[in-house]
Amino acid sequence: MKRTIWIAVACATLICAVVACGSGGGTDDGSLSTGNFKKVCGGEGVEDTAYYGSSDAFAPIKVFRRSDPDEAYIVFAPQSGDYPAEWHSQDADQTELVLCLTVTERELVTECYYTTEEGGEEIELTEQLYNSTYEAVLRNAATAEEYASTEFVAETSGECAEYTLDFTEAEIRRIDADPGAYLVEFLEPWLLP
Numbered sequence: 001m002k003r004t005i006w007i008a009v010a011c012a013t014l015i016c017a018v019v020a021c022g023s024g025g026g027t028d029d030g031s032l033s034t035g036n037f038k039k040v041c042g043g044e045g046v047e048d049t050a051y052y053g054s055s056d057a058f059a060p061i062k063v064f065r066r067s068d069p070d071e072a073y074i075v076f077a078p079q080s081g082d083y084p085a086e087w088h089s090q091d092a093d094q095t096e097l098v099l100c101l102t103v104t105e106r107e108l109v110t111e112c113y114y115t116t117e118e119g120g121e122e123i124e125l126t127e128q129l130y131n132s133t134y135e136a137v138l139r140n141a142a143t144a145e146e147y148a149s150t151e152f153v154a155e156t157s158g159e160c161a162e163y164t165l166d167f168t169e170a171e172i173r174r175i176d177a178d179p180g181a182y183l184v185e186f187l188e189p190w191l192l193p
Contacts, residue, residue, distance in 0.1 A: 032092035034075050037062045037141060041073045041100035045144040052096045052140050058191045060089030062141070065101040067176060073100060080180025087191055095141045097190060099183070103176050104151070105133035112160030125171060127164055129156045132176040136183065138190055150186050154179040 036046050041064050052059060065076035077088065089095040112127040137149045154177035164173075 032095075034062060034092060036092065037095060037098050038064055038073050038075075040098040040139050040141055040144045041137070043144045045140070045142050046095075047142070048093065049141045050094045050096050051142055055094065055096060056193070058087060058193065059096040060091070060094050061087055061097040061099055061187070061191060062089055062092075062095050063099045063101065065103075065179075067103050067174070069102055069104065076101065078180025078183060079178045082184050083180030084184075087187070097147075098139045098141050098144075099187070100137045100139065101179060102135045102137075103132050104135050106130040106174075106176065107132075109156050109158045110160065112164070114164050125164065125173060127160070127173045127175050129158055129160075129175050130177060131155045132179070134179050134182070136179070136186060138187070147190060148186070152179070152182045152186075154182050 032046065032049060037049075040046060040062075050060070063076045063078065064073035066073045077085070107130060109129050109131055112129065114125045114127070116123050116125075131153055133151065133153050135149065135151050138147045139145060140147060156175070156177040
């Protein structure tokens with residue numbers, strides 16, 4: 001099924017925001033930023049962050065994901081309606097936990113086909129939607145101590161979107177299933193008081 005696509009400004013803005021939030025290692029004034037917490041996934045704690053259990057409501061968390069065990073972690077926000085957005089630490093200094101997600105296996109469910117015209121030339125893109133096996137490791141943000149781990153399969157709906165993001169140089173884009181709904185049960189005992 002081929003459909004004409006156009007760039008969704010809101011989606012492009014979201015991608016820029018996610019990349020910007022995860023790219024730094026700190027701020028000019030020396031305070032913590034989201035980028036400081038990537039190293040927790042590698043076993044190195046972050047000084048000057050909140051200790052686990054210091055929050056009255058829930059333990060604020062940062063989530064990082066990599067699409068392959070050989071790739072670097074990037075900041076990630078699960079999009080599932082079941083995953084509470086308020087769990088994410090808005091203030092880096094208050095982050096108590098870090099969740100590290102790694103896609104370890106994929107099963108192709110469907111392919112979606114899109115076309116657009118650029119400079120009089122037709123460009124085609126295929127999005128491959130996958131059921132994705134994730135390894136999830138929960139760590140203390142300050143010490144990097146591993147508290148819990150699990151493995152699960154996140155399933156895609158297999159439905160092609162009406163539109164897709166702007167075409168890139170890659171003709172095939174791999175889309176892993178969002179893990180959000182599968183993380184709630186795993187994280188609740190650690191995040192809620």
